[in-house]
Amino acid sequence: MGNLIKAEFRKTLSLKTWWVLLIPLVLVAFWLTFAWGSLTNNFADFLGSKDARQVSDMIGLDPDKIPVGLLALAHGVNIAQLVPALFGVFALAGEYRSKTITTTFLTAPNRISALTAKMLTYAAWGAIYGLVSFGVSALAVMASVDSGRWPSAGQWLAALGGSVLAAVLVTLFGIGFGAVLRSVPLAVVLLLVWFLMLENVLVIAFWGWADIDILGGILPNGTANGIVGGIAADAFGFNSLDLPASVDSGSQLILQLTAGAPGVLSWWASALIFFAWTMIFFGLGWAGNQRRDIT
Numbered sequence: 001m002g003n004l005i006k007a008e009f010r011k012t013l014s015l016k017t018w019w020v021l022l023i024p025l026v027l028v029a030f031w032l033t034f035a036w037g038s039l040t041n042n043f044a045d046f047l048g049s050k051d052a053r054q055v056s057d058m059i060g061l062d063p064d065k066i067p068v069g070l071l072a073l074a075h076g077v078n079i080a081q082l083v084p085a086l087f088g089v090f091a092l093a094g095e096y097r098s099k100t101i102t103t104t105f106l107t108a109p110n111r112i113s114a115l116t117a118k119m120l121t122y123a124a125w126g127a128i129y130g131l132v133s134f135g136v137s138a139l140a141v142m143a144s145v146d147s148g149r150w151p152s153a154g155q156w157l158a159a160l161g162g163s164v165l166a167a168v169l170v171t172l173f174g175i176g177f178g179a180v181l182r183s184v185p186l187a188v189v190l191l192l193v194w195f196l197m198l199e200n201v202l203v204i205a206f207w208g209w210a211d212i213d214i215l216g217g218i219l220p221n222g223t224a225n226g227i228v229g230g231i232a233a234d235a236f237g238f239n240s241l242d243l244p245a246s247v248d249s250g251s252q253l254i255l256q257l258t259a260g261a262p263g264v265l266s267w268w269a270s271a272l273i274f275f276a277w278t279m280i281f282f283g284l285g286w287a288g289n290q291r292r293d294i295t
Helices: 002-013 022-040 050-058 069-080 082-098 101-106 111-144 153-181 184-205 220-236 249-258 267-291
Strands: none
Touching: 002 111, 022 069, 022 082, 022 111, 069 082, 069 111, 069 153, 069 220, 082 111, 082 153, 082 184, 111 153, 111 267, 153 184, 153 220, 153 267, 184 220, 220 267
């Protein structure tokens, strides 16, 4: 297994994909966090509104001391995590496109060993992307938010752990998604359309209708965002598990959008649900590649 993992690392390092994708990750993570940080630096003004003031009073937070930088970081990291998801798409779908999948399977003892080595290798890459994403976003927070509104030490650590966990899971999700479709262009387009547009439209369109505002807390994009976004929501008491019942549906949507995770239950619930989504697609891709013709 060790040799297979080394081979996978050599394979990814021999291509430009890993560092080419780092460029948009750094740009998106920094500038989106910086832009949102500039806005949330004046978040105390928003907390002067009736419903938001009620929430802040109930959870005992001083609007002037709330670490709004955590909200900015969540937004930057959540969008940037699309990059490791796309990187994961290339893991198997890219090999089918370049025809190197034949060599990969024929040089391994069996397909299970080859796929396991690929999973472990790309999980490590996902962790690297998560660390870079967090680091860049943290710098953007410090550049755009007053120091009194930075996250606490515990919140920094929680966001770091959440960023790495989310990046690893979305990378594995990308592997499974690409493995099921076996087409890089199709997988990339569908992934971007669903994560950036379609699911968000569905969540907002059906918010408050027949009590299905939970869509953002169970669908793939919402739960992926809910890992780091849920940490921010938990810090502010915005998640659906402990949000005061007196806050109306519209205000709840605004508050959770501010945390970057509409419909979020809690960070740990989001992590478990997205892990289930990841295993569904990864399992389908794994099963499909056990019998698939590689000639």
